[in-house]
Amino acid sequence: MKNLPMDLLRTFVTIKDLGGFTHAGEILGRSQPAISLQVKRLEELLNIQLFNRAGGLKLTEEGHLLYEYACKILAMNDTVVSRLAAPSVSGSVRLGTPNDFEVSFLPVLLSKFSQSYPNITLDVISDLSINLREDYKKGTYDLVMSMDEYPEHNFEEDNFIVESLSWIANPGFSINKDQPIPLVLYPEGCIYRKYITTALNKANIPWRVMYCSSSLLGIQSAIKAGLGISALVLNTIPDFFRAAHNFNELPKLGKVTIGLNYDNANPTPAVALLLDSLRQGLKQNQPYQVPLSPFLQN
Numbered sequence: 001m002k003n004l005p006m007d008l009l010r011t012f013v014t015i016k017d018l019g020g021f022t023h024a025g026e027i028l029g030r031s032q033p034a035i036s037l038q039v040k041r042l043e044e045l046l047n048i049q050l051f052n053r054a055g056g057l058k059l060t061e062e063g064h065l066l067y068e069y070a071c072k073i074l075a076m077n078d079t080v081v082s083r084l085a086a087p088s089v090s091g092s093v094r095l096g097t098p099n100d101f102e103v104s105f106l107p108v109l110l111s112k113f114s115q116s117y118p119n120i121t122l123d124v125i126s127d128l129s130i131n132l133r134e135d136y137k138k139g140t141y142d143l144v145m146s147m148d149e150y151p152e153h154n155f156e157e158d159n160f161i162v163e164s165l166s167w168i169a170n171p172g173f174s175i176n177k178d179q180p181i182p183l184v185l186y187p188e189g190c191i192y193r194k195y196i197t198t199a200l201n202k203a204n205i206p207w208r209v210m211y212c213s214s215s216l217l218g219i220q221s222a223i224k225a226g227l228g229i230s231a232l233v234l235n236t237i238p239d240f241f242r243a244a245h246n247f248n249e250l251p252k253l254g255k256v257t258i259g260l261n262y263d264n265a266n267p268t269p270a271v272a273l274l275l276d277s278l279r280q281g282l283k284q285n286q287p288y289q290v291p292l293s294p295f296l297q298n
């Protein structure tokens with residue numbers, strides 16, 4: 001019976017998640033040739049081809065099957081290692097997160113964290129970033145993940161990533177050039193709203209707010225219903241909004257920072273563990289791999 005080396009599986013999964021050998025090497029601390037060699041070893045071990053390299057880096061049928069199993073194997077391995085190798089840590093962490101990260105990598109990350117550290121209680125609340133930072137200053141949270149402007153922000157080095165803000169719309173939506181741009185927005189104070197309205201004003205493009213909601217589900221539902229357009233960071237754009245629109249008349253929206261606010265002078269062991277997990281999650285989920293349509297490139 002053959003044994004599948006854990007490092008080969010981790011390399012394979014990281015390539016698939018990040019969409020390339022080079023970016024996987026950056027995360028795993030290996031050169032691109034070393035990453036390629038690991039994939040070759042895994043293919044030889046199983047006597048299959050994992051990637052269809054013609055026309056882009058896509059998984060073969062066997063590659064998809066291995067990916068599903070590899071994710072489960074790695075998750076179980078990481079849980080066992082965390083539970084047995086790490087010292088027992090208990091406590092609670094009050095975590096604040098941006099609304100639109102409710103459907104990103106964050107729920108999966110927090111689930112894995114809870115499995116690895118069952119004695120740590122997580123109290124997670126989602127809100128607008130401006131509210132999260134204000135409440136953090138008041139002592140409401142132990143740790144906050146929030147968004148801020150780029151390049152102006154107050155995050156410390158290694159505690160933030162930079163992401164592009166992109167227009168989104170329902171696949172069947174079209175802009176009426178004789179009417180103001182219909183917008184679906186978060187309430188006042190949202191950094192997305194500021195970027196969207198500022199960009200349109202600078203471009204002298206008239207607009208109007210058709211729907212406003214503090215809920216990501218409300219934003220998505222309004223867009224799917226065709227009420228208007230909005231914008232999200234690439235990490236949180238649902239697949240059903242990745243349509244090949246070509247709204248070249250819309251201005252570029254620029255970039256935002258996503259970072260962590262915490263007391264670096266005296267974090268509790270529980271906060272320190274969650275902080276490390278969030279740092280890794282942010283960096284591993286930077287949208288290196290997203291192939292943008294002309295619409296999303298605006």
